[in-house]
Amino acid sequence: MRNLNSAQIRKDLAQFGEFGRRGVGYSVGDLREHLTKILGLDTPRRVGIVGAGHLGSALANYRGFRASNFTVVALFDNDQKKIGRAVGDARVRVYDAREIARVVRDERVDVAVVAVPARAAQSVLNQLMSAGIKAILNFAPASLSARPGVKVKNVDLTISLETLSSHLARPRAVSTTRPRGVRARRESGESGERELG
Amino acid sequence: MRNLNSAQIRKDLAQFGEFGRRGVGYSVGDLREHLTKILGLDTPRRVGIVGAGHLGSALANYRGFRASNFTVVALFDNDQKKIGRAVGDARVRVYDAREIARVVRDERVDVAVVAVPARAAQSVLNQLMSAGIKAILNFAPASLSARPGVKVKNVDLTISLETLSSHLARPRAVSTTRPRGVRARRESGESGERELG
DNA sequence: TAGATTGTTAATCGATTAACAATC
């Protein structure tokens, strides 16, 4: 966890303009509005999910989106048994994956999610790029190549677990209330070679 | 994307010991082995997933774990209809969530995944901590409080989408092959005020 | 004017890169 201080926050905010008034402060409402806009969170986004398996279905029903500007407007699959059905509580129906281009246009999909098996992921990405999608969240454990101008963000669940694993491997990262004397310092291996101070 | 150079890699590696031989180089095999160990990826980890809904089921069947040291050994749910069943291709059966402590012990679970609705997440986390779990991956859109020594890593799918959204908001991040003359520089708003050089 | 808080410049700190001695 990194700590911030007031100077840094003031400086960072000033990068984007003068939002505050000297001697008075910042207007919370205005600041929130500005930041939302800067981060591109003011525009509602329409999400299309490719793959109506467990993961795709979970995402279509994900409650975390409720408070955000993201709405899932389409699910795609190539399994005829799933096409036309609704998934869970989601209002959205499953479209044939061959109709990606048409549905993206009709439903004005902004952002796509790839939730298909790894072997199908690149092909799906290609279809999405052809359909004009510029922002894609990829859950498939595959490294995909996108053309310039298209942003692919990979969510690799293995990597998430691996960072936890390194925590288990190094229990010295655990916080302690023991005073940091010579002994503690030596154990943690922190710049013990500093001679002054 | 950050670039690394050889000096930095040498320095970083040297932090953990002398893995190379001057004049010769690094042994790829040895280096890989060392790094795997340093990152704590040498020990097989046994994963327990709480919540056998769409997300939990997706994770239990996630192919990305195949090449890793993670094995899903238990699924938990409080839905009697699910308990005792297998989920998808996964060999693992669903246990009663009330048995978390016992199963964690019997199955030697190292790492837990929380894939339950937000309202149940803190309570599940508490159970996992009581059972002695020290590393938890949380998918619920809730900010949980863990006691010191317990590492909770949150995977917030909304945040992942939001970073994509900011890409859509700022198309100037798109790479271009156009030579970076005065015009291009002014557009991208990069330190144009530098006067020397 | 006194007090408060921003925007901004100057000082500090840490991380990256360059340079080079040590080693094979």
Add this chain to the structure above:
DNA sequence: TAGATTGTTAATCGATTAACAATC
């Protein structure tokens, strides 16, 4: 010895923090 490549020190760069003038 000449060539190559590491480990490590010195130089550079950028980011964070401190200080302060501008403003209300």
